[in-house]
Amino acid sequence: MQLAPLLQVTNINTFYGQAHILSDVSLEVARGEVVVLLGLNGAGKSTMLKSVIGLVPVASGRILFGNEPIERRAPFQIAQRGLAYVPEERRIFTDLTVMQNLEVGRQPPRQGAPAWTPERLFRLFPNLAEMGDRPGGSMSGGEQQMLTIARSLMGNPLCILLDEPSEGLAPVVVDQMAAAIRELKGEGLCVLLSEQNLYFAGEVADRAYIIEKGRIRFSGSIADLNADDEVREAYLAV
Numbered sequence: 001m002q003l004a005p006l007l008q009v010t011n012i013n014t015f016y017g018q019a020h021i022l023s024d025v026s027l028e029v030a031r032g033e034v035v036v037l038l039g040l041n042g043a044g045k046s047t048m049l050k051s052v053i054g055l056v057p058v059a060s061g062r063i064l065f066g067n068e069p070i071e072r073r074a075p076f077q078i079a080q081r082g083l084a085y086v087p088e089e090r091r092i093f094t095d096l097t098v099m100q101n102l103e104v105g106r107q108p109p110r111q112g113a114p115a116w117t118p119e120r121l122f123r124l125f126p127n128l129a130e131m132g133d134r135p136g137g138s139m140s141g142g143e144q145q146m147l148t149i150a151r152s153l154m155g156n157p158l159c160i161l162l163d164e165p166s167e168g169l170a171p172v173v174v175d176q177m178a179a180a181i182r183e184l185k186g187e188g189l190c191v192l193l194s195e196q197n198l199y200f201a202g203e204v205a206d207r208a209y210i211i212e213k214g215r216i217r218f219s220g221s222i223a224d225l226n227a228d229d230e231v232r233e234a235y236l237a238v
Contacts, residue, residue, distance in 0.1 A: 003030035005064075006190045007052070007083070007159050012061030012071070014051045021047045022214045024061070027192075029159065034181060034191040036205035036222075038198065038236060044214040045194035046088060049161045052192075053085040054078050066158070082110050084157035088164045090148045094137030098128055101136055101147055105154035113156045114187040121150040124180050142173035149180070159190035166200040178203040198236060202226065210235045 005028035014022040022044050029035045039045050050056040052063055054075040063071040070078050079085070093101050102118050109115045122129035125146040131139065136147060145165060152160060165181070166174045174197075181204040184191055195201045201208060201222070208225050210218035212235045218225065225231065 003033065005029060006031050006066060007192065008062075008064040009048075009052060010062045010064075012051055012063065013059045014047055014056055015059055016047075016056075020214065022051060025211070025214070025216055027209050027216065027219070029190045029192045031158070031190050032185055032188045033207070034185050034193070034205045036201040036208045037192065037194045037211055038196070038201060038208055038225075039194075039211040040196065040236065043211045045211060046163055047214075048211065049085065049163050049192070049194055053083065053161060055085075079155065080107075082113055082156070082158035084152040084155055084160040086148050086152050086160065086162045086165065088167060090141075090144045092136040092139075092144050092147050092151070095135060097133050097135055098139075098147060099132045101151050102154050105151035107155040110156040110158065113158045114189070115156055116150075116153045118154075121153060124153075124183060125150055125176075127176070142169045142176075145169060145173075145177065146180070153184075157189070159192070160184065162191065162193035164194055164196070166195065166197045174200055196236075198232070 008028045010026050011024045012022055013024060025048060037045050037048060047056055051058050054073055058071045062069060065081060065083055093104065099118065127143055128146055128150060136144060165177055169177065178200060181191060205222050207221050209216050217235050218231050
């Protein structure tokens with residue numbers, strides 16, 4: 001049985017200047033579900049996430065989060081409602097320690113969302129457990145990615161958007177990231193991630209959308225995608 005969506009995007013159109021980047025894009029994600037947005041570079045994946053979180057204005061269409069329209073809200077207002085965003089660039093505070101970065105993200109407990117503490121996050125990301133006093137700028141790329149996600153979770157979100165979480169990471173770190181995302185699913189979070197790595201997507205996601213030239217070209221389960229050689233070849237082959 002399909003669960004009611006927590007995040008629902010309907011026919012959004014997004015522009016950069018005169019360039020029409022997203023064309024009538026629709027998708028939805030339920031609580032306790034991991035959905036992946038797949039596509040090659042320039043397909044519109046990052047713009048999609050930035051449109052949802054309010055960093056890029058939506059020209060038309062509707063975005064509902066918990067049945068509340070958010071397409072005209074500022075990013076901080078959307079975050080206050082329990083929607084977190086982890087950018088591809090990570091953007092940790094390099095001069096602050098791990099613990100200080102986590103404190104920056106702290107928000108009060110939120111009804112219906114798991115309550116995160118540094119101790120819980122260190123169990124989720126054991127690599128960070130021994131780094132509480134380490135400046136963010138001295139960490140590896142994989143450690144910074146874990147810290148960025150952990151900092152977002154300190155806001156006790158209901159849903160989290162992850163932009164290319166496996167990009168540039170060593171295989172062992174990719175496996176750790178996959179395990180963490182599966183644990184977030186088990187906590188009941190709604191997770192929407194953009195990815196190019198089909199193997200990683202298959203390890204974590206329940207359903208997939210493929211975006212190409214700003215339009216959704218496929219929507220279905222990961223099993224459906226794995227069984228459709230023609231779709232994978234048409235939209236995901238480099």
